[in-house]
Structures are given as C-alpha cells and as structure tokens.
Amino acid sequence: MDRRAIWAIIIMMTISLLGIFIIQYYRITWSIDLGKKNFDDRVTMALNNVKERIEKEDEAETLDFTKKAFTRKQENKIDLMPSISMKRDVLNIKALQNLFDGEEKLSKIDNLKLDKYLNTSLLDQGVDLKYEYGVYSEESKSFTILNGNYVPEIGESSQSSNSGINVSLFESEYKVSLFNNELETPGYLKLFFPRKSTWLWAKVWPVLLTTIIFLGLILACFSYTIYVILRQKKISEMKTDFINNMTHEFKTPIATISLAADSIVNPSIIGTKEKVSRFAKIIKTENRRMLNQVEKVLQMARIDKKDFNLNITEVNMHEIITKAVQNISLQVEQRGGNISTNLNAQSPVIKGDATHLSNIIHNLLDNANKYSQDEPQITVSTLGTTDAISIIIKDRGIGMSNESLKHIFDKFYRVHTGNIHDVKGFGLGLSYVKAITNAHKGQIGVKSELGKGSEFTLTLPCRFEA
Secondary structure (H helix, E strand, C coil): CCHHHHHHHHHHHHHHHHHHHHHHHHHHHHHHHHHHHHHHHHHHHHHHHHHHHHHHHHHHHHHHHHHHHHHHHHHCCCCCCHHHHHHHHHHHHHHHHHHHCHHHHHHCCCHHHHHHHHHHHHHHCCCCCCCEEEEEECCCCEEEEECCEECCEECCEECCCCCHHHHHHHCCCEEEEECCCCCCCCEEEEEECCCHHHHHHHHHHHHHHHHHHHHHHHHHHHHHHHHHHHHHHHHHHHHHHHHHHHHHHHHHHHHHHHHHHHHHCCHHHHCCHHHHHHHHHHHHHHHHHHHHHHHHHHHHHHHHCCCCCCCEEEEEHHHHHHHHHHHHHHHHHHCCCEEEEEECCCCCEEEEEHHHHHHHHHHHHHHHHHCCCCCCEEEEEEEECCCEEEEEEEECCCCCCHHHHCCCCCCCCCCCCCCCCCCCCCCCHHHHHHHHHHHCCCEEEEEEECCCEEEEEEEEECCCCC
C-alpha cells in the first residue's frame, strides 16, 4: 500500500469520526433541549394550577365576606344610634377594599396551603425534583413567603431582600403572577430547581456515555489499524533492503568462488600445486564468509522464536572486551584511528554466556568503527557495582537523528549513512545485541547526536536469573 492510499484512508476515517461526533453532539443537545422544554411546560402547568387554586380560595373568601357584610347592614337598618351604624359601614367598606387590594391578598396567602398545593401540583405533573419557592411582592421588592415560611419584616423591607441565597430564586424563569388585573401585578409565585441541570444531563447520560465508549473504541481500532499499516509498510521496506543487502553480500563471495573454481580447472593452472592451493584457500575463505552470513540470519530466527539456550558460566567482561578490542584494533589503525579502554569496574566477573556476550561487544565495536568517518576515535569504559556492570562504548562518528534512535534496535533497520557507501550488513547487529541483552536480563541505552557521535551503555547484572 503506497503512502497516498494510507493518507486517503486516514483522511476519510478522520472525516467520518468527526461526522459521527458532530451528529451525536447535536443529537444529545437536542435531547437536552427537548427535555428542558418538556420540563418547563410541566412546571408552568403546575404553577398555573396553584395560581388558580389560590385565587379561587380568595374569591370564595371575598364573596363570603361581602355576603356577611350586607347581611349585617340589613339587620341594622333600624338603628337607634345612627353614628354607630355609620362607623360600622365605614369599617365594612374599608375591609372590603382591603380584600380587593392585591398587596393585602398576597399577605393573606396561607403558607401551609401554598406548600401543599405546590407539592401536589408538581407531583401530578411528574416533577419529582427538589425545589425552592417564594411569593414575591412588587411593592416591598422582597419575598413575603419563602419555602413555606412567612418572612418577617425589619423596617421597610424583609430579611430576604438582600439575601444571596434567594438571588437564584429571584432570577428564576419559573414564575406566575398572582392577583393581577389589567393595571398591575402585585406579585409573583416563583420556583427554582437547584439541581435541574444535573437532572437534565442525567436523562441523556446513558446515551452520552455509550457514545463516548463506542467512539473511543472506534478511534482506538482506527489508530491501531493505521499503526499496523505503517509498521507493516516499514517492515516491508526494511525486508526489501535486507534482501538487497543479502543478495549483494552473497554475490561477491559467489563470484569469487566461481572465478577461483574456473581458474583451478584451467589447464595452465591445474598442474601447478601452489596456484591450486591458493585458489582452494580463496574458495574456503569465501565459503566460510557465506556460512557466517547465513548463520547470522538463522541465529536471529532462533532468537525471535526464543529457540536458543544460553550456556551460563562465569565470564570476565574485561577479558572479553580486551580480546574484542584487539580483534578490531587493526581495522581501526588501518584507517588512522585509535581505540582506547578505561576498564574501571571493580567486579568484572558476571554470570552469562561467553560466546553471545563476546558477539555483542564485537558488534558494538564494529558499528563504532563502520559509522566513523575518516579516523575513528573509540573509547570503551566500564563501571560497576556489586550488582551490575556497565560497559560504555563511545565514538565520534556520524551520529544518529532522533528518528533513527527510535528504530536502531529493530530487525533489518539500518541507519542512513549519508555519503558513506562502504557500510554493509543486514541490519541485524543491534537487533541481536538487544535480544541477547534482554536474555541476560540486562539493559542497553544509547545517546547520539548527528555529526558528533554515539554512546552505547550496556548494563548487565552480575547474577543471572532464568
């Protein structure tokens, strides 16, 4: 799959996920708005019901008082004391005026009945939510009844007029006017639901949670799929490079062996023992070279399958390092470079496989030499405690980018070498180093900077635990 196809998949999946998210967002907000409208309608119906009951009671009380007043007036038609009768009529008229005064009606609302009416009406409408309520007077600009209790007045205003607790109730959208006429509205019955938002969200929470879970699963699967595609693409490219490198590595010795074999059977050479012996040695050397390359590949296959056994013995790491340095020092010196050692570990003896440990030290030194331009400068140091030994191999080579550092231990991966064209191999060396280090329960780390070199730190425990 080429890069353009991968990017096309990423873009289409991203657009699809955004589309699903937007649709679900609008669906959830629509559900909340619908639930709020339904809630508002129910509360409004409950408030209107309470208003009707209060005003009907007031009308009944007014009518009853009026009948009694006129009855008393009829009974007192023959009054021997006109002045007393006149005073009674004045009082009756004033009382009747008070009954029809809106502010006076507000003050005469029965708080217990109001509480009962509200509770019953809200439950009848299916609203079972904690609420606060109050009767607000436009004249005094304060609440006269608050949550079922009369509010005492201090001076010209009630105690609730400046109370921060009642700000939400005062600003509430749920209200109904009481005893209003064509000219004025003396006051309001107001309701406030402190947990309304929580209640509305609770209605859509299952849908919201399900949406988040499924979107998360889709996103996780999508991310993992893209990761696998990119990883497989990279592995495919590395395997292609590996096959090309392997072909190149085998082509040279095969050509050399073929040339040597043709030379041996040449009539002018076959009778010369020295020349036949020379070409036979060349064939043997090149054959051994090919076998070593094949063994590397087979060895990595066994390591990947964990189909190998470590021969655990006591190993002196200083001795292994010294031998490895001696083996590679000739190559370094031929390039005009230098390799030095600072073996300072107090306890260099550990439990491990001598052959594999020797191989990984040789691989690290070989990389330090190959990836150094001009004159290699390599330093090998050791530090140690009673529990572990650290081996530091430092060079002043071409270094690596941060991107390369992420993949250097991957199988078949080879660092881009720029203008260096003589770096050959299969890209298995550091992968092998990492595998053997892990098998010994050790750790390997690397620091590198482009143009300034690299530093590998190999830490191995002194005791081997299977």
